[in-house]
Amino acid sequence: MGADSPSRDPRDPMSIAMDEARAAAARGEVPVGAVLVGPDGTVLAHAGNAVEAGDDASAHAEMLVMRAAVRRLGGPRLAGCTLVVTLEPCPMCAAAAVHFRVGRIIFGAYDPKGGGVEHGPRLFARPDCLHRPEWIGGVRETEAAALLRDFFARLRGR
Numbered sequence: 001m002g003a004d005s006p007s008r009d010p011r012d013p014m015s016i017a018m019d020e021a022r023a024a025a026a027r028g029e030v031p032v033g034a035v036l037v038g039p040d041g042t043v044l045a046h047a048g049n050a051v052e053a054g055d056d057a058s059a060h061a062e063m064l065v066m067r068a069a070v071r072r073l074g075g076p077r078l079a080g081c082t083l084v085v086t087l088e089p090c091p092m093c094a095a096a097a098v099h100f101r102v103g104r105i106i107f108g109a110y111d112p113k114g115g116g117v118e119h120g121p122r123l124f125a126r127p128d129c130l131h132r133p134e135w136i137g138g139v140r141e142t143e144a145a146a147l148l149r150d151f152f153a154r155l156r157g158r
């Protein structure tokens, strides 16, 4: 899991997120991993989905790292921080990123069915959005999408 792990990790944040996604798949979770990077580039938290393990449908990787990072920083918000995640955040996580005042979101695969940034409610594009993180989607998209595709193919027994 490692939401509270030390910050000195030589891998780039998306690679850490991919490793968290793979570890989540090995636990039987939907393979999504996230990393919260502080304004100075320090990795504040990293985690994979823990919905099954925690009996908590809201335990998406993004929620876990945002919660862990504010605990670590000692304040309710994450101004200037970057959320790195392997999949386009869902509407719940996108809305939470607004409340946490995350500065930037970098995500891997697009999620036309469940995403809330480029798809669905397109939360940050709404005129009533309180805070608009910058976002970049499609970073290492092929690799991130393959993780999910392989996981669901295995679930279907292929």
Ligand SMILES: [Zn+2]
Residues within 6 Å of the ligand: 060, 062, 089, 090, 091, 092, 093, 094
């Ligand atoms: Zn989510």
